[in-house]
Amino acid sequence: MTDLAAIAALPKPKRDFLPVLLPVILALAMLPLIGSGSSWVTLTVASFAMGMMIFIMASGLTLVFGLMDVLNFGHGAFISVGAYVATLVLLPLASWVQADSLLTNLAVLAPAAFLAMAVSGALGLVVERVLILPVYGQHLKQILMTTGGLIVAEQALYALWGPQIIPLPLPTSLRGSFIIGDIAIAKYRLLAMLVGLVVFCGIQLVLNRTKIGLLIRAGVENREMVEALGYRIRRLFLGVFMVGSGLAGLGGVMWALYREQVHASMGNDLTVLVFIVVIIGGLGSIGGCFIGALLVAMVANYGGFLVPKLALVSNILLMVAILMWRPRGLYAVTSR
């Protein structure tokens, strides 16, 4: 067994830092173009906050895409449902939302977010069993079924809550900004960044430090082999789908508070954005999704400030540029 025992040193694994550096390079490159330091900080913080909210919405979709090879065009429904469900708590308890105490605000915000996640996750269970289970492995039918599901969900929201836009004011203690010299940093954006980072770290912790995480990572790469090792990957699919739907619901609440309004088509409006992030990041890659969300938000904010007319197409241009550079996204995980 000489030849198998002869162990040549492995080539040092190449650590691919370039995608991680992209947001930093982009931010620094924008500084001279924007001119004003305070505007640059405001735009950068706004980008980070917006990116975190998009990441929360997109993280579930990228895992579902990577692990289950499911094109879920109905992902936006979970975003809308999450936002609407939150209004069930936030509107009746408006006095708590308008109270001056941060603790009182959070005491109503936290249950609203948890309820939104729970209902969106439960809806994910129903959607997976009813709409997706019959069409596993059939992309065209998946697109038709999930797009249909999105339309049905949107119309159901109209039927239940009416066609009007529902105002959803920010809790009092999250209004306004922290002022540091010339720089104003919105309080809610800081909260959005914090929540986004917690979600990112939580997902990374589960994926890298638990056996379930190992199974998800292995399943993204080769579902068949995971089954041949004796694991029922369908159950794992369902769990990931529910968690992904729940995160979309949380993202919906965050986004609705950011916009201070809820409407039935908000999920539909965000679907394209979320798909762009998932494609840019590389299907199934949480790290890629995180960077992709940041880049999309930065391009939208910097682009909107510098060349407002470009804002409409900036995300598409970004996606084209990234895919020309890396056709399978920033961090390719699957071979699909």
Add this chain to the structure above:
Amino acid sequence: MTDLLTLAGVHTHVGRYHILQGVDFAVPEGQTTMLLGRNGAGKTSTLRTVIGLWQASAGQISLDGQRIENSATPDIARLGVGYVPESMAVFSDLSVKENLVLAARDGPLDDTRLEWIFSFFPALRRFWLSRAGSLSGGQKQMLSIARAIVEPRKLLLIDEPTKGLAPAIVVALIECLAEIKRHGATILLVEQNFHAARELGDKVLVMDNGKIVHRGEMAALAADVALQERLLGLSLEAHQ
């Protein structure tokens, strides 16, 4: 010698293709059964059907007396079947350790067994925390086999483990498989390398066009050049 695995009249359809066309054979416990045949004969399809990745459309498959032809892959694996696919299918984004942790589904890794595996696959110890994707082809094959034997299994299904490896690595790998065999494993081994087949096989099955066209002792086939040429299109000697 009891039969651990038996296939009786097994047919498999993949899409509109009729791949296995009534496969019958038995794998005796504690022995290595070679499955030989030309490319496209149905060898890989046979292993995939046994492990349940492709559902048999007709026939019976029994493992240790239990019918499994309608069972799902995870259930078959949990009955004690280890599978080493032709593509190796190591999880390249996971470390060597993580690949083996996943394979040890019944609990934490058994240190004694791990030492036994390291004794013939020393590279796995050295690259324990390295990404499996950065291993060489031979090392990936070691990992793929180690994954199948990290816990005791009743039956090992191994698909062309020497494919694409350098000749020196092949010789070493044959020694490793022989050690696993000495440990009492029951193996159904698909192999195109006749040297490997002769070294490892107790019994031999030859497939052609989705059917078993020959079954017998490996030693008898190895000694009969005319039979080799008739069944396989070339002799063992021609392959040396």
